[in-house]
Amino acid sequence: MNAYTQVLFKNRRSNETVLLPEYEKSGGYQGLRAAMKMTPAEVCELIKGSGLRGRGGAGFPTGIKWSFFPADQPGDKYLVCNGDEMEPGTYKDRQLLLADPHQLIEGMAIASYALQTQIGYIFLRYAYEDCFQRVERAIEEAVEVGYLGKNILGSGFDVELHVHGSAGRYILGEETSQLNGLEGRRPNPRSKPPFPAQRGLFGRPTNVNNVETLATVPHILTHGTAWFQNLALNPESAGTKLFGLSGHLNRPECFELPLGITLREVVEDFGGGVRGGKKFKACLPGGASTPYLTADHLDVMMDFNPLEEVESRLGTAGVTVFDEDTCMVAVTRNLNQFFARESCGWCTPCRDGLATISWLLDRIEFGQATNDDLAMLKDQVKNIKGRSFCALAEGAMGPVEALLRLFEDEIKDHIRKGCCPFASN
Amino acid sequence: MTEFLPQNQIDSFKAKAAAIAHPHEMIVDLLRAIQLHHGWVPDDGVLLTAATLGVLPIEVEEVATFYDKIFRREVGKRVIHVCDSICCWATGAEMITEHLKKALGIGLGETTTDGIFTLLPTCCLGACGDAPAMMIGFTTHGLLTTEKIDDILQKERAAVAAEIFA
């Protein structure tokens, strides 16, 4: 039923994991072979030309990030794969790793070569024990045949990969706290500059990329940049993207879809429409930190720039849909509670500001709020946004700000009625 | 202190720590190993980690208390992490949690008197497509209904009983 070209999910079958022989048969490790015939700089150039943007949430162009990396610098350098994936509504990396983990291994081998790193870490969240085992097995398979380890493919280049299992906490998805986490220090974020590419893991140059980003890389090497660009429906964009659907949908599943597909198509054709025949009220287009879209936005393209034009973000492309009976104050309250709880506690706006917002949203939701609380909510958002140490609190403000922008009437309704107008539902 | 981790594992951690430049990087691994073996990490588990890796106890504790999936207090034989993040919330997590509380006769953060279950809320488990979801040990259970929960609890109880008599 998914007529779009499948790249990352091409081998995906339910409840099964692709092992090395099948992966190779489907063209696996051709990208790595192709890369080893190029110079590292050429690989970086190719990725730059492909238009691949990071799939971890921020959408930074991967090739540009790689070209900033001091690949020539002697001494230890590291590659880190970010598989923390703890933002609510996001579960695509898990689907990818469960289905076909060799894509990541191959991508990391290529990236290691392009960036001339010797050691790679795959950082996996605690709940992904299932992925942990599959990735470890894939690494063993790859080491056995020489895609990893010493002198890969007879090139004289070594790649060593380790899997690190985390122990909870969303902040570890932020790349610099992830580095502290890997080092076994308290995982507070680090200040940037210096950027990880200058001073990262153990103080050495380090490149961090998302699972999906790295898994996409081999396909670009195998099929070329033109092919990759043509995958997207938006001519300005490139590639497919994993969309994890959730919430009030008939089919809350994970799909590989071209960038530039409309929200309507995602919700109606792939998500099977809002369940119970209800109307679409709003959605998070890309995880818990992305500002809401409403029915007015159904025809917007699901892609980096088009979503920014409507004051939201593609984020991780985890689309969570809410039906017409959902209280958006309650949704925001739930989201903010998550961020407040997952704050690392390093900086004041996030540590104490998010808790204050939680308190305000509680008051509004439970009908105890006054117009002063609404005013206070607004000044809290203004002073947290862009003022925190890392992007966690910034992300937390996405939904709150959208609530104020799109659903202020609903807040006022709560205040006027002294209770949640949706409470009876 | 060896009862927190089999000696051979301690030895292998020790050997690895001695071979690498930054033994701190194994703190989380070792805490997880102790928890897997012992169910949770008591004070002596922190000291064991510090001694095995040659780091300070305070450094281990600073890390251990940061993570929510390292238990520094005693928990039941099965820890139920019930997700309360947005996708599960939208699909009935509050009802699911209420049901769990009733079925177990405990509140969030508590352990059943028989010491079998501890009920903890958790943020998103990465099972958003299968919401509502919960995780017991490392196993994620999705698309929860009250019947399904009753069934899972019964199986877990039986499994614990089997472990005890084994």
Add this chain to the structure above:
Amino acid sequence: MPKLTIDNLEVTVPEGINVLEAARELDIIIPHFCYHEALGSVGSCRLCAMMFVDGPVKGLQMACMIQAQDGMVVSSTDPDAIELREHVIEWAMTNHPHDCPVCDEGGECQLQEMTVAGGHGVRRYSGKKCTFTNQNLGPFVQQEMNRCITCYRCVRTYRDYCGGTDYGVFGSRNRIQYARFREGALESPFSGNIIDACPTGVLTSKPFRFKTRLWDLQEAPSICPHCSLGCATVPGGRYREVQRVKAGINRETNGFFICDRGRFGYDHVNHPERPRQGRLDGQPVTVNAALLAAREQVTAIASKHGPDSVAFLGSSRSSFEASVLLHDWAKATGSQQLVFEAHQGRDRAARTLTAQLGKHVRSQEELRQSDLVILFGADPLAEGPMLALAIRQAVRNGGKVVVIDPRPVELPCAASYLPLSPEKLPEVLVALGKKDFNAFEADERVLLESLVEQLKSAQRPVLIGGADLLGGKGVQALCAAAEKFTSDERSVGVITLLAGPNSYGGALLAGDGPDFDSILDAVQEGTVRALVCLESDPFREARDPARAHAALGHLELLVSFDSTPNLAAQRADIFLPTRANAEMAGSYVNNEGRLQAFMPVIDPGVPIRETGAGNHPPREFFQITPGSSPEADWLLLAGLLERELDLVGLRESIEKDHPPFAGLSSIAAETTGVRLTAQGTLPPAEEQELPHAADSEALTLMAITGQIGSCWLAHLSSPLAATEPQPYVILHPELAAELNLAADERARLTTHFGHCHIVIRTDEKMLKSLILVPQLWDTALEGMVPGGMLDCRLEKEAQR
């Protein structure tokens, strides 16, 4: 040097400083919590917001995180910046208990100041507050976690700066707790610094608790009297007692911190047995009467038996001014018998240093920047604790540390160790200069050879010595080695730990006078008949206390000036009570020749706590303050010598008489002080060795300065005295095993002083052949004068 505009004012600032500091140059204080000059910028509190209007950085930024750059236009009064600062305070106050009326920080609470400065006046949050359980952190620091605003300054001070290993940060989000792993006393000898570092009332001084509201406390800038480093302090007093000490700021010496000895060692001032009255032949007299008697009797003896029948013993505890006057008194008397230190090794070390330091002089600040630090017989935590902290900063800046010492010198940082016997310390210095290590073992040779290479290539090397072990010969070798490795490009630095705050000042005045040991001989022989002790205790400070006791019994006249109940004060025929350093103005010359002024905090008097006997207000009333007769040491001597009685005038007259001390009259407290250019004189060549009866069966014991318990003033201070250890010895675990002894076990130590019971400590870093015994006041180990070697036996305690 970047030039920038802050609040419409132009300022040119040094390269590399941040905008918060740049604003400070214009006296614009940007509110901040987490930033601290010594701890650096981490950007966690988000309070120091400023608007960057134009230039290389734009928008609202944390001023502490941005380096001042050319062309920046910055505003601290921008509405957005003001609004954010107000919010940050509001957030920081979310869980605060608002218990200011009962909080010990009140009066110097940075949180309170910032709350006002930030403009947060009305609490809007009315929800539940997070609460915490406190820990008992031991005798020095009181914790009240609920007042915490999570600035991370305590851990950054304790762990990062001071190298403590038992205090950290736990938890996450708004449930961050600062604590020990398990409740218990903080272990770092610098623990008290977290009291100063904490901007609110979470960490306060336990001994100072409930004593005084801070706005009632009298404070003045002072210099710590506990070792030779001359750290800046700010003692505070009320109710006729010194109640606390906090760190002063001197970027050249201590920086921003002090050690716990300096912080909690103030209580000698309030000691209940402190002699506060003049005394003549056992009878209380006025200070004037005692002073007149002292002058008359000294003059009488001198004229009867010749000028050299009167000896003068100064001390490192006295002010520099008083030391000069003592010198002048000896000169006026015509006596050559003038010494400033009863302990021969310490005396010779100090005099040699003043004669040879020259261009090798280094400050603590210079040490913090060093890339190679070698310690020869120096144990900073015992002999000058803040030096250990300076060494740690050198290591944090990338420097290396090597310790050559028989003792297991503990440092709050990594170091390599070469245990050598004390006799070998001067030898190793000579050998380094000659690069001839034939006299050393093979493994020693490897380290020493690499040391030569490191010394040659280091950019800012510093050699550190200690007076206890090096003595005059050692310090001479130390300076010679520094000279040897000095090249045209850079000189090698020397720092030597001396005995006390004015050791250097005394040594400058001592000239080539005799050792105290030869004065003791002269007393024994009857040629010296009178001894004037200025804040010194020859009974306990001489190298061989037994010999001192025996000799001093022959004295016709003993005059003592002192502020502590020491033996000289007790036994003196004429006694004059002096003021403690917190009670007077004066100056000290620290171990680098830095002359620094201190100011009086309180006037002397028996603490109200004592006179009131628990009653407040006291039930008895007097016209004069009880116990107020002590006077400044220099004032007493100036009176006796009929000199200028006003400090400014006195200093000017000293300068006139002693041109090398130029600068004395212009020094001011709370400055970095002035380095004297005066050069001292080497002590006479022949050094008396202590007889050391080598009993082949016996073990050799070396007396050392302990980290706790060996400092006389600290011993008289109850907060520190409470932490003093039981008598102990330290030996190498291998020697312990040979003797069938184990750590923590009790054993019996026998020396020519007799038997005593001690606890065994072991340490692998030390020399295998020695047993180390600390000098501990008022215990059986009181006579263990540091540097001394004795025969001893050490046996397992007989089973009962």
